[in-house]
Amino acid sequence: MxxxxxxxxxxxxxxxxxxxxxxxxxxxxxxxxxxxxxxxxxxxxxxxxxxxxxxxxxxxxxxxxxxxxxxEDLVMAPMEQHLGEPARVVRERAPGTSAVAALRDHYLAALAAFDPATGLNDDQVVLDVVRLVHRTPALAMRAAAGFGQQAQAQLTAELLAQDPAHDELTAQVAGAQLLATRLTLTTGNQLRMLAGERAADALPDALDRARRAFEMVERGLGDYCAATP
CATH class of the missing domain: 1.10.10.60 (Homeodomain-like)
Structure with missing residues (x-):
């Protein structure tokens, strides 16, 4: 963080x-x-x-x-409490659960709870924060650095630590794919909320999109980094 x-x-x-x-x-x-x-x-x-x-x-x-x-912390600090979340989810996943499945299930649960970290939240304060980040270059750059570089570095390190083969390239590619998937979904949800959609109305489609997106990643990564029972 x-x-x-x-x-x-x-x-x-x-x-x-x-x-x-x-x-x-x-x-x-x-x-x-x-x-x-x-x-x-x-x-x-x-x-x-x-x-x-x-x-x-x-x-x-x-x-x-x-x-x-x-x-900048006045806007970004609460959001940045989520930087280490993907790495934590992988670290704490149940035995036999792949990294992809753990992150998918976590994201789906967060969507269902209208967690602001998924972008699917229409609370006015949350929308004000999202709008500020989108329209303020300094905040947008900090978000990109935090949720891109820092979060990816943490997730990659965790994947590498969990991989019996200790394959650095695979960990880097997997981390990049998984975070890009989350970011793509979250950004899409944010744009829908900014356009005036209600979170409850958008939830079914957001869940479907998330399942489809993680399925695409899973086809490439399979059960990579599955925890052993």
Missing amino acids: ATNTGFDLGPDRDLDALPLRERKKIRTGIRIWRTAIGLFAAKDFDQVSVAEIAAAADVSKMTVFNYFPTK
């Missing part, structure tokens, strides 16, 4: 189970992030200063930087 905000912005985060100090920290971070996204969406990323965000969130500028070391 390129940036650690120290909190999870996901909707399922159970704050009540945490100590008071930790709850306050997380809620402050969420308030800063949501304030920043609202301002960026209203005025554009380059037209909003960190000082303006701090004032709107009723915190100091230093507090903003304590949570988000750079202005």
Whole structure:
């Protein structure tokens, strides 16, 4: 993960189970992030200063930087918590499960849960973030570097570690194919949401497209890197 905000912005985060100090920290971070996204969406990323965000969130500028070391982190940090997800899915898959099957099943489950990481989510804040990344060159470049280079490097390393033959080229090609598949599907879902489709309406087709896409990869990779029972 390129940036650690120290909190999870996901909707399922159970704050009540945490100590008071930790709850306050997380809620402050969420308030800063949501304030920043609202301002960026209203005025554009380059037209909003960190000082303006701090004032709107009723915190100091230093507090903003304590949570988000750079202005780009205010948009990208929650997304980048998913950078290591493909490698983790491969690492934690059940015995006998191929890397392709593990990543396919994980992606299908995430789609069904309308996980923003799949692009299939029509929550307004999520759409604001996606729109910002698509229209802001600095954010688009960072997304490409993170979800392309960094995520692929982590996944390739995990595949190589799991491969009994320790074939570096195969691990590199497999990692590239698997992440390209996820990225293609996610980008398509994002564009549908930005065009105004409802996530619930798009779900059946998104699931079908995901199954077809991973099937194409599976034909080439087969049960490569299947964990032994």
